[in-house]
Amino acid sequence: MTARLFGGDLWIRGGHVVGVDEVVREDVLILRGRVQQVGRAVLAPAGCPVLDATGRLVFPGFIDSHVHFREPGLEHKEDLASGSLAAVAGGITSFCEMPNTSPHTDSPERLADKVLRARARSHADFAFFLRATRENADRLGDWENLPGCAGIKVLRGVSGGSLLIPDEASLERVLRSGRRRVAVHSEEGPRLRLREAALAGRTDASVVEHPLVRDVGAAELSTRRLLDLAEKTGRRLHLLHVSTAEEVDLLRDRDLGDLVTAEATPHHLFFAAPGCYERHGTRVQVNPPVRELRHQESLRQAVVDGVITVVGSDHTPHTLEEKALPYPQSPSGIPGVQTTVPLLLTAVRDGWLRLQDLVRLLVVGPVRAFGIEQKGVLLPGHDGDAVVVDPQVTKPLPLDWLRSRAGFSPFVGAPLAGWPIATVVRGKVVYQDHGAADRPEAAPLSFAPAR
Numbered sequence: 001m002t003a004r005l006f007g008g009d010l011w012i013r014g015g016h017v018v019g020v021d022e023v024v025r026e027d028v029l030i031l032r033g034r035v036q037q038v039g040r041a042v043l044a045p046a047g048c049p050v051l052d053a054t055g056r057l058v059f060p061g062f063i064d065s066h067v068h069f070r071e072p073g074l075e076h077k078e079d080l081a082s083g084s085l086a087a088v089a090g091g092i093t094s095f096c097e098m099p100n101t102s103p104h105t106d107s108p109e110r111l112a113d114k115v116l117r118a119r120a121r122s123h124a125d126f127a128f129f130l131r132a133t134r135e136n137a138d139r140l141g142d143w144e145n146l147p148g149c150a151g152i153k154v155l156r157g158v159s160g161g162s163l164l165i166p167d168e169a170s171l172e173r174v175l176r177s178g179r180r181r182v183a184v185h186s187e188e189g190p191r192l193r194l195r196e197a198a199l200a201g202r203t204d205a206s207v208v209e210h211p212l213v214r215d216v217g218a219a220e221l222s223t224r225r226l227l228d229l230a231e232k233t234g235r236r237l238h239l240l241h242v243s244t245a246e247e248v249d250l251l252r253d254r255d256l257g258d259l260v261t262a263e264a265t266p267h268h269l270f271f272a273a274p275g276c277y278e279r280h281g282t283r284v285q286v287n288p289p290v291r292e293l294r295h296q297e298s299l300r301q302a303v304v305d306g307v308i309t310v311v312g313s314d315h316t317p318h319t320l321e322e323k324a325l326p327y328p329q330s331p332s333g334i335p336g337v338q339t340t341v342p343l344l345l346t347a348v349r350d351g352w353l354r355l356q357d358l359v360r361l362l363v364v365g366p367v368r369a370f371g372i373e374q375k376g377v378l379l380p381g382h383d384g385d386a387v388v389v390d391p392q393v394t395k396p397l398p399l400d401w402l403r404s405r406a407g408f409s410p411f412v413g414a415p416l417a418g419w420p421i422a423t424v425v426r427g428k429v430v431y432q433d434h435g436a437a438d439r440p441e442a443a444p445l446s447f448a449p450a451r
């Protein structure tokens with residue numbers, strides 16, 4: 001376990017603490033960055049700073065285990081400072097960042113470089129996925145426990161122009177090298193290439209076709225093969241951004257328990273084709289695509305039932321200029337790290353989630369999937385990460401609230417019912433009242449050694 005940096009002292013007073021089972025009127029005392037006491041008779045030391053949470057909800061700090069912050073190499077889209085500022089503004093206190101930066105995070109040196117950068121400039125605690133390639137497949141077992149490593153990421157499809165694990169043999173080598181859970185983007189590359197080739201040369205292609213180009217079959221075929229490989233190798237997998245009812249049915253039918261965990265994203269839970277494309281065009285173009293309503297309904301039920309245990313934003317910022325290119329030249333991706341919490345709080349208002357589900361999906365789910373240590377529900381001994389939320393306010397998402405360099409969200413204007421108003425990382429208020437209050441000495445997440 002890396003030496004924990006000390007944080008601050010803070011008495012979060014007067015709120016209702018949300019746990020996995022209940023919502024209770026309790027205070028939270030954080031000393032030197034760790035939760036010291038949770039209850040009604042908190043004994044805070046004289047002079048302890050106070051954060052008034054009267055009439056508000058107090059959640060444990062939320063973890064976004066799927067973001068792309070684009071540093072190094074793609075900083076015109078986002079960087080670690082701007083992406084993590086958007087994170088803490090949205091109540092996210094820890095993130096796991098993806099390796100498709102430039103260069104890719106595919107070696108210990110490149111991992112260490114990202115850790116150094118984040119220590120210096122991140123507003124939230126962090127970890128970085130290592131990208132599996134044909135070349136490094138046999139070394140991953142040695143690298144996956146390096147400081148700040150969130151685990152291994154495999155990209156099976158073509159996404160962002162790079163095809164890295166095209167064949168089954170390479171994929172099996174990756175799964176046999178190491179023991180930590182492997183996060184997979186599951187779309188079948190060869191099928192995608194054929195279907196995307198059919199688009200080439202057309203001048204009338206429309207983004208409405210995107211879910212047909214990267215079709216259900218590409219996702220279902222890939223996921224079916226991945227479940228087979230997980231059973232064959234015994235390697236634990238995490239299916240990123242499940243996008244189809246067919247994959248949900250596979251997960252239900254195969255019932256592989258902890259061998260395979262699954263993630264849904266807010267855009268797949270809240271948008272549906274074709275309406276979202278007619279209204280937002282390429283701003284909702286993402287891989288894997290948002291599909292028609294039956295998929296959204298199946299994904300929502302899977303989240304409620306616990307078939308899907310993690311919500312990750314898949315924050316994938318591009319500039320508005322890039323998104324304005326004609327389809328299919330327009331890049332896929334939707335910024336979302338700052339809007340996940342208000343959206344899930346809106347699901348609570350709409351009645352299909354409970355407040356406790358946010359703790360299950362954005363804290364317990366990621367902690368269990370990736371073996372994150374020190375983070376979790378508000379209990380003595382855990383890091384003092386917390387989010388104070390005003391559940392009363394329903395208002396249209398304002399564009400000027402967003403901190404991502406992307407400068408847009410397809411959710412702008414949507415009436416959202418629940419807003420983070422103060423974010424605490426290891427006892428320090430890092431974001432409050434629309435402003436960054438402080439930047440913690442951001443630290444790499446600690447992970448339980450792979451078993």
Ligand code: DOR
Pocket residue numbers: 068100159160185285286287288316317331332333334
């Ligand atoms: O839509 C996407 N954009 N999906 C991916 O897998 C990659 C991502 C990106 O990095 O832009």
Ligand code: ZN
Pocket residue numbers: 066068098314316
């Ligand atoms: Zn992603």
